[in-house]
Amino acid sequence: MYPNWILQRSHLTPTRIALTYEQQSWTFEELKIISLERAEQLAALGIEPKSRVAILGPSTPRLVIMMFACMHLQCEMVMLNRKLSKVELQYQIDDAEVENILVDDEDVSLLPNLKKSLLFSEIESTDGQPIKVSNEWTAEQTVSIMYTSGTTGVPKGVRQTVGNHQASAVASVLNIGLSEEDVWLCAVPLFHISGFSILVRSLLYGNEVKLYKKFDANGAVTDIADGRVTHMSAVAVMLQRILQGLEDRGEEASPKFKLILAGGGPVPVNYLERAHRLKLTVSQTYGMTETSSQTATLSNKDAFRKLGSAGKPLFFNRIKIADAASPGTKGEILVRGPHVTPGYIGRFSERSATMDGWLHTGDIGYLDEEGYLYVVDRRSDLIISGGENIYPAEIENVLSGHPAVQEAGVCAVEDETWGQVPAAFIVLKAEATEDELIDFCKERLAKYKVPKYFYLVTELPRNGSNKLMRRKLIELI
Amino acid sequence: MYPNWILQRSHLTPTRIALTYEQQSWTFEELKIISLERAEQLAALGIEPKSRVAILGPSTPRLVIMMFACMHLQCEMVMLNRKLSKVELQYQIDDAEVENILVDDEDVSLLPNLKKSLLFSEIESTDGQPIKVSNEWTAEQTVSIMYTSGTTGVPKGVRQTVGNHQASAVASVLNIGLSEEDVWLCAVPLFHISGFSILVRSLLYGNEVKLYKKFDANGAVTDIADGRVTHMSAVAVMLQRILQGLEDRGEEASPKFKLILAGGGPVPVNYLERAHRLKLTVSQTYGMTETSSQTATLSNKDAFRKLGSAGKPLFFNRIKIADAASPGTKGEILVRGPHVTPGYIGRFSERSATMDGWLHTGDIGYLDEEGYLYVVDRRSDLIISGGENIYPAEIENVLSGHPAVQEAGVCAVEDETWGQVPAAFIVLKAEATEDELIDFCKERLAKYKVPKYFYLVTELPRNGSNKLMRRKLIELI
Incomplete structure (x- = not known):
């Protein structure tokens, strides 16, 4: 029931x-x-x-x-x-x-x-x-549907059921504990699983949510320093601004504040070190829309011993590496558990999200001797910019639709503020200015997906089977 | 999974x-x-x-x-x-x-x-x-089977599945919270659901169990006063000895100690008042073998406002009163949720534990305006002695098997130490001494079920349809 x-x-x-x-x-x-x-x-x-x-x-x-x-x-x-x-x-x-x-x-x-x-x-x-x-x-009933893109760049609507959300919330509490006094600061969007899962947890746990219309570093710093809130979900760029704010004010996190759950891509080591000095507990987490939020979380206790790891699976989950015979072997990360979506809607509704009960994430990683997960390469050359997932194929599809573009390749470029931003490499077949291409993208893509850099090239790096090698794009600069 | x-x-x-x-x-x-x-x-x-x-x-x-x-x-x-x-x-x-x-x-x-x-x-x-x-x-897999008697006095083996235990443990944590530092003192038997559920919770929560071979009031008082443990499950008679111990020593519960979960029958008001003075948090709970431990629990906060109540259902459960149109109406307590047994083994294996998805507990109670459960009468004149359930019919069945006994009726008599003890009312058809009857019972019944009082009577109170009216037995004294 x-x-x-x-x-x-x-x-x-x-x-x-x-x-x-x-x-x-x-x-x-x-x-x-x-x-x-x-x-x-x-x-x-x-x-x-x-x-x-x-x-x-x-x-x-x-x-x-x-x-x-x-x-x-x-x-x-x-x-x-x-x-x-x-x-x-x-x-x-x-x-x-x-x-x-x-x-x-x-x-x-x-x-x-x-x-x-x-x-x-x-x-x-x-x-x-x-x-x-x-x-x-019922467990099977779909509560929410969130779109996320994949290898092809075509967005798929992911079903998140009552059973998915509930398993996720419960598994999280078995990992991080629960007290009646807990207050979650929600400054991530409610249309993302990071935000919506905070509402679900509030209903299951009976705890208060302090909701922000949008992320406000100043407000968050005050809430954390005063102990007005106890938990917060954040992506790296938010964490960086909170650290900066605490440092600027010469303050520390209140002892009442319990943890920042840091998801949506890796957190730079330097942030973890600064957080440690500021007595701010940070737990890195690995999750996705298909897993209704966290699937692995690193405890703060292990933050330095397991630098760069996303931690261990939550209690009801399992994580394994495809075809990995021994610890340390890299391969596709597979996830299994009651938090994994049953599948998609719309044009992908026939496609199962899992194979033999395992979700094939497309991400590459490995498990160390103790079972800690390390994510080494994101699925489909995924770009993570300020916690938002950007699939290169999605941008390439748009650019290829421009009358002057013969072909396009997109990859990530490091960015101090956003972690990564997309850069486009374009082979033209007719005249076009960068401004024209930007406008063309803006009409068709969310602003954060519009490439920050455009490079005109004569050809794109391809492998023997003519597949675009996105990882080689960066060498063209 | x-x-x-x-x-x-x-x-x-x-x-x-x-x-x-x-x-x-x-x-x-x-x-x-x-x-x-x-x-x-x-x-x-x-x-x-x-x-x-x-x-x-x-x-x-x-x-x-x-x-x-x-x-x-x-x-x-x-x-x-x-x-x-x-x-x-x-x-x-x-x-x-x-x-x-x-x-x-x-x-x-x-x-x-x-x-x-x-x-x-x-x-x-x-x-x-x-x-x-x-x-x-799998959820359906039976982990444990515990025997409990019912109306007929014939013990039934209750299945407790993986799903039952897991739902129970998780619902409990959503009610009372969880911290990595929690330590449960287990001084109730592991063959009972009260004890075994402590082991299950430990595995799900990752917390320490401090195990006692048998209840030791002195040790428990020390552990509670020193904050060596944070939680304990107890029945009223154990609670009374802990209170006495703290009072005798002039000590209080450590601020680290979080709560005593008091089950297996009602807790006298006087105990709650003393616990309050000793800063010992007590949560009354209502549960049974068929619900793999707690199904309702009263928070300490409500202990006095809702004196005598067993509290509210846990998050995944529902409780209703059969045929009760409005709050306050008494009737059979019905329970529903993933913690309810799928059924029995052995001679009762064909019998479903639930009707329309609801477990019919046989207990009589009511819900107040706010939805708090009050248990007013135990199933089948159940006698609860030191937390152990005793079904009168079971003792009556044994006594009726004695060659000198024509018929027997058993009911509860209040007892300062044990809460209740069984008393037998017997109509003889031949000579027999009380000692003979006691020995006869001892061979066939657990010691705690052997009647503490025997009364020879000429007839038993019966209603129009010749059904034994156990509640009238006490008037024969």
């Missing part, structure tokens, strides 16, 4: 603080009442139980409540990424065949067209219609 | 202390190594993987290791209760059709006969045989 997390949590600890945003707070009971009301309003507007809806909005309580309302209706929520271009959003909306798009008024201008869309304000001012909300969910 | 808890825990935190007994400690890795060795020895002696074995022994590391070895072999362990009479043990051994009985040398004299039995010493001195131990278990 899987309880409706919102109803059950409110039943168990109604008066505990669930959510804080700026100066306002809501208890679990208040969130339940408002989200049930919102669900009734959605029903009155024709949103069917178990239908598929897309949601778009900034990280505010309005969005949280809208998500919870959809969860009461057991809808499949397609989490739209606010940073995407209209072309990218349109692709996802089409692929997911959503019946409705719920959009925060603030984000209307981001949508490619307003067909099927319902404004938050419209929903909030509708008279509700009585509905029957289930006390129980 | 359900991991082999022992292998997974040892993989994740090999060097943490898992078990302490007297002056000795074992890490999770050590327990893994020894239990794997023991599993190989069991295999060499012909114990088949997935076969059903009975286990009998006092609460020592030897028993823990033997249990873990059986778990590696995925055996179904019938946990024999050391307090039972030979007649009772024989019934369980026959009913369970066990293929082997593993018995601690110390307990050989408790067994009705030595057929099928293997001594711990014999196992420990055997040369092992290589085996293949699975890294993964």
